[in-house]
Amino acid sequence: MRHVGVRRLATLLGVAFLLWGGVFAWLAGREPVERSPQPTPVSVPDGTALFERHCASCHDLDEMRTAAGSKGDTARQADLARFLEDHGGASSEENRQILDFLTGP
Amino acid sequence: MVIRGVLWFALYLAVVMAPGVVALVVDPFDTPRPALVEMSVAFGFVAFAVIAAQFALVSRFQASSRPFGTDALVQFHQYIGGIGLGLAIAHPLLLTAAGLPWSAWNPLAGGLTVQSGAIALWALVLLVATTVWRRKLQLSYEAWQRLHLALAALTGLALVAHALAVNGYSRAAPVRVAVLIYAAAFSAVTLHYRLVRPFRLGLRPWEVVTNVDASGSTRLLRVRPVGHPGLRFEPGQFAWLMTGPTPLRSQQHPLSIASSAQPAADGSLEFSVKALGDWSARVVPTLAAGTRVWVDGAFGAFTSERKANPGFVMIAGGIGIAPMRSMLLTMRDRGDRRHVVLFVAVHDESRLIFGREVEQFRASLNLDLVVTFEAPSPDWSGERGQITTEMLRRHLPTRFRQYHYFVCGPPAMMDAVESALLGLGVPAAAIDSERFNLV
Numbered sequence: 001m002r003h004v005g006v007r008r009l010a011t012l013l014g015v016a017f018l019l020w021g022g023v024f025a026w027l028a029g030r031e032p033v034e035r036s037p038q039p040t041p042v043s044v045p046d047g048t049a050l051f052e053r054h055c056a057s058c059h060d061l062d063e064m065r066t067a068a069g070s071k072g073d074t075a076r077q078a079d080l081a082r083f084l085e086d087h088g089g090a091s092s093e094e095n096r097q098i099l100d101f102l103t104g105p
Numbered sequence: 106m107v108i109r110g111v112l113w114f115a116l117y118l119a120v121v122m123a124p125g126v127v128a129l130v131v132d133p134f135d136t137p138r139p140a141l142v143e144m145s146v147a148f149g150f151v152a153f154a155v156i157a158a159q160f161a162l163v164s165r166f167q168a169s170s171r172p173f174g175t176d177a178l179v180q181f182h183q184y185i186g187g188i189g190l191g192l193a194i195a196h197p198l199l200l201t202a203a204g205l206p207w208s209a210w211n212p213l214a215g216g217l218t219v220q221s222g223a224i225a226l227w228a229l230v231l232l233v234a235t236t237v238w239r240r241k242l243q244l245s246y247e248a249w250q251r252l253h254l255a256l257a258a259l260t261g262l263a264l265v266a267h268a269l270a271v272n273g274y275s276r277a278a279p280v281r282v283a284v285l286i287y288a289a290a291f292s293a294v295t296l297h298y299r300l301v302r303p304f305r306l307g308l309r310p311w312e313v314v315t316n317v318d319a320s321g322s323t324r325l326l327r328v329r330p331v332g333h334p335g336l337r338f339e340p341g342q343f344a345w346l347m348t349g350p351t352p353l354r355s356q357q358h359p360l361s362i363a364s365s366a367q368p369a370a371d372g373s374l375e376f377s378v379k380a381l382g383d384w385s386a387r388v389v390p391t392l393a394a395g396t397r398v399w400v401d402g403a404f405g406a407f408t409s410e411r412k413a414n415p416g417f418v419m420i421a422g423g424i425g426i427a428p429m430r431s432m433l434l435t436m437r438d439r440g441d442r443r444h445v446v447l448f449v450a451v452h453d454e455s456r457l458i459f460g461r462e463v464e465q466f467r468a469s470l471n472l473d474l475v476v477t478f479e480a481p482s483p484d485w486s487g488e489r490g491q492i493t494t495e496m497l498r499r500h501l502p503t504r505f506r507q508y509h510y511f512v513c514g515p516p517a518m519m520d521a522v523e524s525a526l527l528g529l530g531v532p533a534a535a536i537d538s539e540r541f542n543l544v
Contacts, residue, residue, distance in 0.1 A: 006177050010184030017151050024147030025140040027129055083204055091136055
């Protein structure tokens with residue numbers, strides 16, 4: 001009857017992994033309480049570096065530039081700004097610089 | 106054995122959870138990210154570790170297979186592989202819900218991060234699909250083995266590239282180190298399994314002594330070690346029999362050892378091989394005396410060894426008689442006079458394996474034999490049809506709840522017999538079954 005136990009164990013593990021996904025998201029989403037204060041940056045990295053750090057691993061530059069449209073295309077840029085706010089780990093100031101970089105020359 | 110099993114399971118849990126836990130501890134992000142992204146990352150880490158650990162589950166480590174049985178480990182490998190695939194699909198699916206473009210699913214486009222992830226995912230999908238539908242796809246066992254290993258290696262490599270290329274949690278050095286440790290550990294396991302183990306087996310050759318017809322489309326192969334003492338095994342265990350020019354380029358199949366566990370003078374072993382596929386029907390009959398073969402074993406927890414029950418009930422369907430023969434021969438050689446009820450179920454008289462020999466066991470063992478044919482000849486006066494609750498009730502001894510049960514045969518038969526035994530009140534822990542339908 002080991003096969004029945006194996007099936008039950010695997011099912012339990014599958015459920016546990018799903019729960020772990022939720023626990024992980026909850027723990028990762030908490031503001032760090034013990035983290036040492038971040039030093040005030042003496043210079044803000046430019047949009048290129050920020051794009052490389054926060055976006056380039058998953059998103060192609062050309063694809064993102066197309067999504068951003070030209071400088072005056074405010075509707076698309078508002079959409080992209082919302083996307084950046086809801087997605088990825090950059091701060092609002094960093095998102096603004098990424099947006100400038102994507103709509104720039 | 107139970108404690109060992111718990112310890113091995115705890116180790117497995119630690120292995121599959123560790124990358125995610127390390128990522129959480131070293132969290133390199135200054136600001137929280139969307140929950141969907143974090144959940145996706147959690148599934149990604151678990152899928153990575155589950156898939157990496159898959160290599161170890163089927164690498165024939167005797168220490169880890171002993172407490173569970175190799176067939177149970179293979180079943181776990183199959184179930185957990187499906188769960189790993191589910192998590193691997195959930196990872197990009199959640200990211201897509203959070204804004205990742207659908208183009209990221211294309212393995213032929215995008216940067217290293219996206220492309221490696223997509224390659225890993227589709228290789229895994231292909232790996233699971235070719236396993237589940239191997240027979241429908243008409244893949245031979247040997248072709249499937251090669252394909253399975255190639256796809257597993259591709260999945261593993263692409264996963265490691267993906268985990269390192271994503272500049273998320275893996276930008277933290279401890280996470281990168283963890284990923285590299287996993288890659289190194291499971292590469293080592295695979296190299297050991299595919300190269301070191303076959304090389305060592307090559308130094309311990311065996312040769313065929315006899316290869317005779319055991320009736321029922323079954324060959325009885327007797328092999329003996331050449332230049333080494335052979336192997337020790339417990340009655341009911343199995344070994345991989347390898348045929349071909351070298352262990353590296355061999356066909357290998359798991360077979361119950363059918364001989365007594367009391368060591369023979371020449372260290373020889375017997376395997377019974379029923380003609381069920383290409384290898385067993387075409388290669389095995391051609392193995393003449395003197396042919397070089399290799400034996401990798403012994404494995405499995407399907408054994409009467411160390412069982413202190415007052416008796417055993419053995420239920421065999423078709424070639425499932427092989428491990429029972431080993432247990433009965435061992436009892437005979439050790440003078441073990443405990444009561445045994447042996448049920449043998451086959452389609453008709455022509456498919457009965459070891460029929461005459463099992464009859465003769467009655468003289469030296471405390472054995473009750475029940476043979477049932479689904480389609481017997483008209484003059485057959487014994488049991489007919491499949492093994493049912495009523496048939497079991499007719500032949501089980503009064504103290505049947507104190508006996509230990511061994512069931513081996515076609516999966517449908519084992520399912521039916523196990524249900525019948527449970528219905529009669531036999532404790533689940535007293536029922537051992539051996540399931541050899543690996544894929």
